[in-house]
Amino acid sequence: MVSVTLILLGFSAVGLCYVLWCIIQTKMESRRDLKIPKSFKSSKETEAEKAIREMKEFCPEEDGRTQNVLVIYATEYGFSKEVARKVAEVLADRIPDVAPRIINAVHYNFIDFSKEQMCLVCCSTTGDGVIPTDSKEFYDLMSTEQDRSAPNLKFSVCALGDRGYPHFCRGGHLFHSVLESYTGSKPFVEMKEIDQEDWEEIEEWVEQVAGQVESMSLEEADSDYLEEAIKEGLHDSGDSNYSLANPLHAPLQCKRPLTKVESRDDKETIHVEFDLSGSGLKYTCGDALGIIASNCPDEVNALIEALKCDPQTLVKAPGNDLYLPFEEIALNSLDLKAVKPDFVAAVLGAITSEDDRVYATKIFGKSTLSGDVHHLKANPAFHSFASARFMVDVLNSFPSAKVTPKIVVEHARALIPRFYSISSSPNRDENVVSIAAAVVRYELFDVPRSGVATTYLADRVDELDLVKLYIQKNNNFRLPTDDEKPIIMIGAGTGVAPYVAFLQDREIRRATGEAVLFFGCRHEDKDFLYKTELQQWSDEGIVELYTAFSRDTEKKVYIQHRMEEHGDRVWKLIDSGAHLYVCGDANQMAKDVHQALRRIISTGAAISDKEADAYLEDLEKKSRYQRDVWLS
Numbered sequence: 001m002v003s004v005t006l007i008l009l010g011f012s013a014v015g016l017c018y019v020l021w022c023i024i025q026t027k028m029e030s031r032r033d034l035k036i037p038k039s040f041k042s043s044k045e046t047e048a049e050k051a052i053r054e055m056k057e058f059c060p061e062e063d064g065r066t067q068n069v070l071v072i073y074a075t076e077y078g079f080s081k082e083v084a085r086k087v088a089e090v091l092a093d094r095i096p097d098v099a100p101r102i103i104n105a106v107h108y109n110f111i112d113f114s115k116e117q118m119c120l121v122c123c124s125t126t127g128d129g130v131i132p133t134d135s136k137e138f139y140d141l142m143s144t145e146q147d148r149s150a151p152n153l154k155f156s157v158c159a160l161g162d163r164g165y166p167h168f169c170r171g172g173h174l175f176h177s178v179l180e181s182y183t184g185s186k187p188f189v190e191m192k193e194i195d196q197e198d199w200e201e202i203e204e205w206v207e208q209v210a211g212q213v214e215s216m217s218l219e220e221a222d223s224d225y226l227e228e229a230i231k232e233g234l235h236d237s238g239d240s241n242y243s244l245a246n247p248l249h250a251p252l253q254c255k256r257p258l259t260k261v262e263s264r265d266d267k268e269t270i271h272v273e274f275d276l277s278g279s280g281l282k283y284t285c286g287d288a289l290g291i292i293a294s295n296c297p298d299e300v301n302a303l304i305e306a307l308k309c310d311p312q313t314l315v316k317a318p319g320n321d322l323y324l325p326f327e328e329i330a331l332n333s334l335d336l337k338a339v340k341p342d343f344v345a346a347v348l349g350a351i352t353s354e355d356d357r358v359y360a361t362k363i364f365g366k367s368t369l370s371g372d373v374h375h376l377k378a379n380p381a382f383h384s385f386a387s388a389r390f391m392v393d394v395l396n397s398f399p400s401a402k403v404t405p406k407i408v409v410e411h412a413r414a415l416i417p418r419f420y421s422i423s424s425s426p427n428r429d430e431n432v433v434s435i436a437a438a439v440v441r442y443e444l445f446d447v448p449r450s451g452v453a454t455t456y457l458a459d460r461v462d463e464l465d466l467v468k469l470y471i472q473k474n475n476n477f478r479l480p481t482d483d484e485k486p487i488i489m490i491g492a493g494t495g496v497a498p499y500v501a502f503l504q505d506r507e508i509r510r511a512t513g514e515a516v517l518f519f520g521c522r523h524e525d526k527d528f529l530y531k532t533e534l535q536q537w538s539d540e541g542i543v544e545l546y547t548a549f550s551r552d553t554e555k556k557v558y559i560q561h562r563m564e565e566h567g568d569r570v571w572k573l574i575d576s577g578a579h580l581y582v583c584g585d586a587n588q589m590a591k592d593v594h595q596a597l598r599r600i601i602s603t604g605a606a607i608s609d610k611e612a613d614a615y616l617e618d619l620e621k622k623s624r625y626q627r628d629v630w631l632s
């Protein structure tokens with residue numbers, strides 16, 4: 001990186017060189033041939049073949065490598081897999097005897113730790129500080145089955161996360177402590193916490209691991225058992241074939257508004273149904289639907305305009321070796337709303353005008369112009385700047401910066417799927433899956449902005465259009481298997497969606513246990529989602545409905561108030577074995593509801609607040625207090 005002194009002394013010369021470099025770079029990109037990625041997946045490939053291909057990518061058999069390193073990744077959106085591939089690649093390149101095998105934590109049941117010498121775990125955190133969905137069972141197994149312990153196993157964890165979340169890297173921490181008790185030892189390389197896909201930090205961990213492995217001599221090991229176990233044990237199960245990497249293309253069957261929108265303050269929520277006929281996709285009430293949306297073309301065009309680039313410029317697509325037109329990558333693969341520090345650093349480093357330099361100095365201070373990412377990350381001004389801007393706003397803030405499409409692609413976050421609680425029961429119609437999506441629209445710097453997937457569903461796809469989707473299992477949000485058990489469902493806004501599925505399901509199964517729903521929204525006549533269905537179920541005695549409309553009365557009334565008003569009833573149900581469900585906003589609603597439950601239990605059972613906490617913890621352990629909450 002060019003130093004500050006150089007920038008100040010000879011900026012115009014450097015700027016000119018940079019412009020020329022950018023032009024050459026862009027032209028080279030557009031001349032490159034299209035490449036088929038090494039890991040091209042044939043449509044006939046079975047699950048087992050895919051897992052084995054992935055596992056052996058960096059340990060070809062003919063190399064005769066004998067020292068095994070197992071690289072396990074636990075991922076929600078795929079980044080941890082990239083980190084796993086990186087560490088495996090470096091180990092394989094650097095150390096001739098080492099055979100790094102990569103495995104998704106989903107396939108945990110094939111791993112026999114007594115046959116492994118070393119494992120490297122790359123694990124992200126999702127939701128409100130939880131382990132990636134598909135890896136939860138692996139973690140649960142490791143933390144409960146002490147008899148499968150492996151005292152000779154060496155391990156290290158790379159924890160991927162984001163400091164913006166309250167539970168930074170919690171998933172990695174959980175795996176780290178379970179590995180400590182599993183092995184009875186400390187990691188051979190300290191756990192590394194990674195904030196926002198910081199490759200510099202990741203490379204530091206990779207270097208430390210590679211350095212240590214180089215100086216160690218691992219015993220020769222049985223390298224075949226895992227492949228054999230996968231071949232024997234991993235069978236295609238139809239629905240499990242649909243995933244982020246291999247989604248179902250399902251026709252949108254119907255779309256209807258669930259709210260009345262009369263002013264800009266009113267909530268806009270839509271019900272969307274997809275046709276699953278013939279797909280074999282299976283789901284259970286409580287699961288979420290992952291929607292893989294594309295960006296709004298207007299936003300992509302604005303970015304192209306800010307870059308002053310040819311939209312057809314070929315750029316290496318993230319996560320594989322394909323070269324694709326920039327416009328296509330920006331539309332389908334980049335999160336254009338997330339501003340990473342390395343992107344801002346790259347833009348600042350590419351400024352070519354005095355005006356922009358002065359403006360940047362005013363915002364970030366002089367030293368940040370060097371383009372040093374760590375400096376920028378430690379600067380509070382960066383965080384307030386980045387959190388209020390999209391990538392295009394950063395470019396428009398410094399119009400003289402010569403930024404190429406390649407720089408944008410390399411410094412953008414991946415566009416991740418959005419998850420919506422499913423509002424239908426497969427027992428009612430296995431060929432249909434539906435969701436309720438709250439449409440996100442707002443203004444920033446006088447420009448209308450929108451949420452990616454919700455406006456994709458509301459504005460850019462219509463009936464019969466194909467939408468890419470898959471199921472995200474949620475085994476921690478399930479109806480009791482015993483239909484006689486009472487249930488208490490608590491949710492606000494779109495948090496009611498899984499309860500619509502629950503009630504459909506219980507209606508069909510003629511469940512006899514009582515069902516109580518506390519539902520909250522702003523206005524009864526505007527955003528009472530699924531009002532007709534809920535009122536009908538209430539009239540038919542299928543649900544006992546309590547509502548809180550926060551903006552219909554002078555004094556705001558929320559669901560926790562309604563719960564406390566009916567505290568006796570709630571306590572009686574809990575005391576008789578009811579299962580409790582909370583769905584919706586993690587920040588406010590779930591916390592307030594938790595406090596209300598605590599008070600209800602302490603009054604009902606005549607115990608102290610501390611004892612009520614223990615009571616709730618116990619309910620949680622017994623899966624009688626389940627939460628599906630998200631940070632908005």
Ligand SMILES: Cc1cc2nc3c(=O)[nH]c(=O)nc-3n(C[C@H](O)[C@H](O)[C@H](O)COP(=O)(O)O)c2cc1C
Pocket residue numbers: 074075076077078079080081123124125126127128129130132160161162163165166167168169170196197416
């Ligand atoms: C919905 C969502 C929730 C997240 N929750 C957390 C969190 O609680 N703590 C944290 O440190 N990072 C959190 N992250 C950040 C991710 O862990 C981080 O982006 C990571 O690089 C993703 O890796 P993956 O693609 O392997 O899942 C969250 C990200 C998303 C999109």
